[in-house]
Amino acid sequence: MATVTPRTLSGFMELLPAPQQQMERMMEILRTTYSRYGFTPLDTPVIEASEVLLAKGGGETEKQIYRFQKGDADLSLRFDLTVPLAKYVALHYNDLAFPFRRYQIGKVYRGERAQRGRFREFYQADIDIIGDGKLDITNEAEIPSIIYQTFTSLGLTRFQIRVNNRKILNGFYAMLGLTEQSGDIMRTVDKLDKIGAGKVRTCLTEDVGLTAEQADEIMRFISITGSNRQVLDALAGYQGRHELFDQGLEELNTVTRYLSAFGVPEENFAVDLTIARGLDYYTGTVYETTLLDHPEIGSVCSGGRYDNLAAYYTERQLPGVGISIGLTRLFYVLGEQGLLNPQLPTAPADVLILPMTQDLTPAIRLATRLRSAGVRTQLYTEQKKFKAKMNYADKLGVPYVVFLGDDEIAAGQVACKDMTSGEQTKLSFEDTLSRITQGLSQRNQGKVILE
Amino acid sequence: MATVTPRTLSGFMELLPAPQQQMERMMEILRTTYSRYGFTPLDTPVIEASEVLLAKGGGETEKQIYRFQKGDADLSLRFDLTVPLAKYVALHYNDLAFPFRRYQIGKVYRGERAQRGRFREFYQADIDIIGDGKLDITNEAEIPSIIYQTFTSLGLTRFQIRVNNRKILNGFYAMLGLTEQSGDIMRTVDKLDKIGAGKVRTCLTEDVGLTAEQADEIMRFISITGSNRQVLDALAGYQGRHELFDQGLEELNTVTRYLSAFGVPEENFAVDLTIARGLDYYTGTVYETTLLDHPEIGSVCSGGRYDNLAAYYTERQLPGVGISIGLTRLFYVLGEQGLLNPQLPTAPADVLILPMTQDLTPAIRLATRLRSAGVRTQLYTEQKKFKAKMNYADKLGVPYVVFLGDDEIAAGQVACKDMTSGEQTKLSFEDTLSRITQGLSQRNQGKVILE
Numbered sequence: 001m002a003t004v005t006p007r008t009l010s011g012f013m014e015l016l017p018a019p020q021q022q023m024e025r026m027m028e029i030l031r032t033t034y035s036r037y038g039f040t041p042l043d044t045p046v047i048e049a050s051e052v053l054l055a056k057g058g059g060e061t062e063k064q065i066y067r068f069q070k071g072d073a074d075l076s077l078r079f080d081l082t083v084p085l086a087k088y089v090a091l092h093y094n095d096l097a098f099p100f101r102r103y104q105i106g107k108v109y110r111g112e113r114a115q116r117g118r119f120r121e122f123y124q125a126d127i128d129i130i131g132d133g134k135l136d137i138t139n140e141a142e143i144p145s146i147i148y149q150t151f152t153s154l155g156l157t158r159f160q161i162r163v164n165n166r167k168i169l170n171g172f173y174a175m176l177g178l179t180e181q182s183g184d185i186m187r188t189v190d191k192l193d194k195i196g197a198g199k200v201r202t203c204l205t206e207d208v209g210l211t212a213e214q215a216d217e218i219m220r221f222i223s224i225t226g227s228n229r230q231v232l233d234a235l236a237g238y239q240g241r242h243e244l245f246d247q248g249l250e251e252l253n254t255v256t257r258y259l260s261a262f263g264v265p266e267e268n269f270a271v272d273l274t275i276a277r278g279l280d281y282y283t284g285t286v287y288e289t290t291l292l293d294h295p296e297i298g299s300v301c302s303g304g305r306y307d308n309l310a311a312y313y314t315e316r317q318l319p320g321v322g323i324s325i326g327l328t329r330l331f332y333v334l335g336e337q338g339l340l341n342p343q344l345p346t347a348p349a350d351v352l353i354l355p356m357t358q359d360l361t362p363a364i365r366l367a368t369r370l371r372s373a374g375v376r377t378q379l380y381t382e383q384k385k386f387k388a389k390m391n392y393a394d395k396l397g398v399p400y401v402v403f404l405g406d407d408e409i410a411a412g413q414v415a416c417k418d419m420t421s422g423e424q425t426k427l428s429f430e431d432t433l434s435r436i437t438q439g440l441s442q443r444n445q446g447k448v449i450l451e
Numbered sequence: 452m453a454t455v456t457p458r459t460l461s462g463f464m465e466l467l468p469a470p471q472q473q474m475e476r477m478m479e480i481l482r483t484t485y486s487r488y489g490f491t492p493l494d495t496p497v498i499e500a501s502e503v504l505l506a507k508g509g510g511e512t513e514k515q516i517y518r519f520q521k522g523d524a525d526l527s528l529r530f531d532l533t534v535p536l537a538k539y540v541a542l543h544y545n546d547l548a549f550p551f552r553r554y555q556i557g558k559v560y561r562g563e564r565a566q567r568g569r570f571r572e573f574y575q576a577d578i579d580i581i582g583d584g585k586l587d588i589t590n591e592a593e594i595p596s597i598i599y600q601t602f603t604s605l606g607l608t609r610f611q612i613r614v615n616n617r618k619i620l621n622g623f624y625a626m627l628g629l630t631e632q633s634g635d636i637m638r639t640v641d642k643l644d645k646i647g648a649g650k651v652r653t654c655l656t657e658d659v660g661l662t663a664e665q666a667d668e669i670m671r672f673i674s675i676t677g678s679n680r681q682v683l684d685a686l687a688g689y690q691g692r693h694e695l696f697d698q699g700l701e702e703l704n705t706v707t708r709y710l711s712a713f714g715v716p717e718e719n720f721a722v723d724l725t726i727a728r729g730l731d732y733y734t735g736t737v738y739e740t741t742l743l744d745h746p747e748i749g750s751v752c753s754g755g756r757y758d759n760l761a762a763y764y765t766e767r768q769l770p771g772v773g774i775s776i777g778l779t780r781l782f783y784v785l786g787e788q789g790l791l792n793p794q795l796p797t798a799p800a801d802v803l804i805l806p807m808t809q810d811l812t813p814a815i816r817l818a819t820r821l822r823s824a825g826v827r828t829q830l831y832t833e834q835k836k837f838k839a840k841m842n843y844a845d846k847l848g849v850p851y852v853v854f855l856g857d858d859e860i861a862a863g864q865v866a867c868k869d870m871t872s873g874e875q876t877k878l879s880f881e882d883t884l885s886r887i888t889q890g891l892s893q894r895n896q897g898k899v900i901l902e
Contacts, residue, residue, distance in 0.1 A: 002541075002762065002763060002764055002765050002766050003506060003763055004502060004503055004506040004763050004764060005764070006503060006537075006538045006539075006541040006542040006761075006764040006765070007500065007503060007538075007542065008495075008496060008499070008538070008542065009496060009498060009499065009500055009524070009526070012496040012498065013496075014494075014495055014496060014539070015494065016543060016546050016547075017491040017493070017547070017553070020491065020492055020493060020494060021491065021492065023494070024492050035799075035827050036822045036825070036826075036827055036828070037822065037827075037828070037829070038799050038800035038803075038827055038828055038829030039799060040468040040471065040472065040798075040799035041471055041472065041475050042468070042471060043465075043466065043471060043474070044459075044465055045459060045460060045463040045464075045465060045572050046497060046558060046572065047460060047463065047517075047560075047572060048459070048460065049458065049460055051455060052455055052457060052458060055454060055455040066498075066519070066521055066526075067519075068517070068518075068519030068520075069519075070517055070562050071562070073460070075460070075517075086457075087457040087458075087459070088457075088465070090453075090457040091457040091458065091459065092467060095467050096467075096468070097843050097846040097847050098843075099833065101799055101829065102468070102799075107497060109498075111521050111522070121496050121497065121498060131833070134833065134834075135833070136832045136833050136834065138811060138815075138830065138832035139832070142830065145819070149822070258811065258812065258815055261811070261812045261813075261815035261816045261819065262815055262818075262819060263819040263823070310457075311453065312453060312454055312455050313453055313455060313456070313457040314453050314457070315453050347491075348486075348489050348490060348491035348552055348553075349489035352489075360589060360709065360712075361709065361712045362712075364589075364709055364712035364713055365712045367713075368596070368712065368713060368714040371487045371488065371600070372714070374487070375487075376486050376487055376488075376489055377487070377488070377489060378488070378489030378552065379489075379589065379593065381587045381589035381590070382550065382582070382585065382586070382587050383585075383587065392548050392549075395548040396548050
């Protein structure tokens with residue numbers, strides 16, 4: 001009777017139960033952390049009118065989009081969470097209070113060429129703060145704190161939030177009279193990690209067409225490194241030559257000054273003048289986050305300040321700052337690198353009850369009591385041999401198996417086996433419960449990412 | 452510059468921040484409750500190959516489906532969570548342990564005619580237990596307990612889980628020699644609530660073509676009501692006439708017998724012989740759940756036992772039992788009926804900090820401390836008049852506003868205003884924190900649904 005071979009489309013992540021539990025854990029941490037900073041959860045449709053979603057039009061994005069007709073409607077699946085946010089804010093402007101702070105964790109769709117580690121359906125986890133007309137620089141200073149808290153809560157310590165300011169870059173290029181070439185220059189400088197300083201300089205003169213002097217100025221500028229203090233001091237040397245540069249430097253100083261009050265340790269933060277972020281619409285602070293031991297992964301959390309979120313939908317000026325985590329890709333890469341903590345419970349239940357009596361009433365009552373106490377409990381009632389039942393518990397990775405036979409019932413006790421240590425106890429319900437809850441809290445102490 | 456009028460497609464729910472918080476609360480309760488019963492969270496793609504998703508083919512569903520080409524791939528958006536589950540279980544059979552218990556809360560798509568309260572994109576919240584070859588009846592007995600726990604946790608008390616067994620119905624119709632007409636009969640009986648007993652009887656004779664005697668037998672059967680005990684006793688009178696009926700009655704007796712051990716009060720449960728559930732594939736226990744004070748809403752949680760989940764994908768027999776909540780519709784209807792508790796906090800933050808000093812360091816430190824203590828905190832740093840800042844707090848519905856000026860900083864204190872009572876205190880950080888956390892725990896005590 002089976003007629004169709006079941007399959008999942010390539011580029012679509014579909015996890016087995018144990019990794020799915022880890023993914024859920026990550027999402028839960030993101031929700032909690034984002035909420036802690038006063039962001040409200042948002043959920044927008046996956047499908048939008050093409051006319052609305054593609055208002056900006058053109059570009060690589062449009063080619064990748066999932067677009068189709070339904071009746072006479074021209075529909076598209078969202079390819080990021082920023083355009084839907086722009087639509088949402090413009091549409092519901094009168095009902096929102098500004099600054100409007102929202103987080104959204106949702107699936108987006110891009111019909112990229114299928115490739116290992118590339119996804120066509122993937123989660124983005126975004127936060128944005130949208131101002132009405134203006135938005136204070138302190139919001140930009142707060143972002144590194146949110147990134148720091150997020151990755152620390154996930155279990156990472158060896159990461160660095162790299163920050164720059166587009167006004168510094170644009171001001172600097174303006175000083176050199178290179179405003180028009182600034183896009184080409186930034187794209188070239190962006191390759192620094194990949195091709196090295198020598199080749200970047202060659203590209204600047206040969207491809208971008210700069211003079212040797214201009215190229216040297218740029219190479220000197222992007223080689224400004226050291227502690228945040230050292231970099232900021234070096235930048236102070238350029239002050240007074242261009243207004244935009246000075247403004248950018250002041251902003252960068254503010255962002256850096258409040259770091260410690262925001263709880264971000266110096267070692268997790270670096271001013272990095274090579275960072276520009278490709279997107280045209282960033283206008284102030286820009287952010288990237290890299291794992292120090294895994295530079296090959298690239299930035300795991302990026303974003304920046306933009307001056308006009310919803311220009312295609314409204315005449316209002318809606319500046320904002322936001323960051324995005326490509327959650328599906330991050331999860332995939334962490335798994336590939338073996339960085340997901342295998343010690344954390346991934347079983348669907350904390351306790352599996354094996355009833356040893358014909359009448360199931362006592363076993364069911366026990367399950368009900370455990371569940372009332374917040375313990376995730378499964379009753380196993382299939383007619384199988386004892387060994388098959390224990391195999392089931394093993395396969396799921398259930399931490400505790402509870403047996404309830406006539407002896408235990410008569411004695412008002414519960415037999416409970418710790419599946420990791422093998423230790424078996426026969427105690428009252430209360431004592432068994434406290435043993436289980438203590439054991440579970442220990443098992444759940446680890447972080448989801450293990451460096 | 453604005454070129455496109457922002458809009459959200461009709462039939463697609465997009466909530467403002469406050470109701471979205473209520474929706475999130477409901478989802479969180481579902482996740483917690485389902486987990487408590489040992490169900491593992493699952494997430495499958497929204498897009499599947501049409502060939503896979505439409506393996507069953509035909510019917511109303513296929514007309515409503517969102518189906519499109521991308522490159523040379525024929526793709527469809529899932530229209531429920533059951534077909535993707537069938538695919539998942541067939542595809543990953545070797546990696547799963549059976550019984551396999553999963554929950555899934557996800558969006559599904561049906562291009563229905565747009566209509567108030569009808570959605571084209573909506574959340575379903577499903578649980579299913581899938582057996583390999585066999586599945587014990589105790590699983591069917593557990594389902595009412597999960598439904599009871601779910602709705603109780605949401606805040607409902609006036610609801611009833613109505614249960615029947617398809618074997619009883621099919622066995623009964625077989626006794627009368629009406630197996631072939633049983634589909635028509637059940638569809639007619641299903642209208643009982645709407646058209647009344649008189650018209651049902653007329654339909655049975657005139658439309659279905661039964662004899663007056665047969666129609667009377669059926670009317671007598673479906674009018675069996677009373678306590679569960681009374682209904683089961685009355686059913687016992689039919690015993691011994693048909694094997695299938697007897698088996699169904701035994702199953703129903705088991706389901707009913709374990710109710711109290713599963714923690715389901717008698718008043719929230721009723722054996723109801725008029726329930727059949729439209730879907731052809733239910734073969735045993737069937738469930739509906741109605742709100743006693745809002746019968747017009749219809750069933751808010753339905754499901755049942757089926758014998759073969761994945762016949763189109765595998766030769767294996769995979770029986771199961773499951774229920775589904777149409778979450779988007781439920782949320783919509785609860786909102787329409789004014790049943791969502793307006794007392795619960797819906798603000799993005801618990802505390803809004805208004806810094807009253809030039810240097811923001813003390814205010815930022817305070818925010819960091821509050822966040823570390825788990826309090827959802829927002830710093831307000833826009834350059835606005837005091838009144839505008841308080842209006843912002845009001846509009847968001849933030850429960851507490853904290854002021855930090857030079858006086859408070861010098862005194863090592865925090866000024867904090869309870870926005871509901873208007874009461875303002877000036878206390879140490881610790882005392883302010885404990886006042887806030889106590890207040891919050893009180894505010895969060897209510898249930899999301901208010902009857």
